[in-house]
Amino acid sequence: MLKLFLCFFIVLSLDADIILARLENIISNEKQKFGLDNYTFKCNLYGVLALETLYNKSKTNSLCQKSIDAFYKKYPKKKYFTYNILKYKQLYHIENKKTGCVIYAKGQVTLAELLLNEGLAIKKPIFKDEEFEYYYTAAQKKAKMQKKGLWNEDIFTSCVAELYEK
DSSP: HHHHHHHHHHHHHHHTEEEEEEEEOOOOOSSEEEEEEEEEEEEBBBSEEEEEHHHHSOTTTTTTHHHHHHHHHOGGGGHHHHHHOOOOOOEEEEEEEEEEEEEEEEEEEEEEHHHHTTSEEEEOOOOOHHHHHHHHHHHHHHHTTTTTTGGGHHHHHHHHHHHHHH
């Protein structure tokens, strides 16, 4: 009976584009691996670019990479921020979008918003989504005003300039 209920719940969840999945692994602040029954899948955060992406998209030994390395050396716990938010084997609501996943980390607050609040990500430059635009913009403005993360260092200037060059 319980198995039938779970199957019914999963079918309803998949139909609504929001599923309940178990966290299997945290790969980085912006990429996680989830499980749903015997199926596992990776989620990249929707609508944001985390410091890891900015680092990987920049040229080797660029000012961007050096700035991010210096930031993580100064604040080593920030590199593992998601490890302190999400818990292994915990169930999370996940909304699948075309270009990533929305992970509801704390009630209705998404992991992307939490990273934006800490200055560990920026909203994608051409991000347009009525549902999340306001929340992401507000979180990013808050971090910028409080000079958190990349807003306190020269990361934004060096990395975003490189991003637009490509």
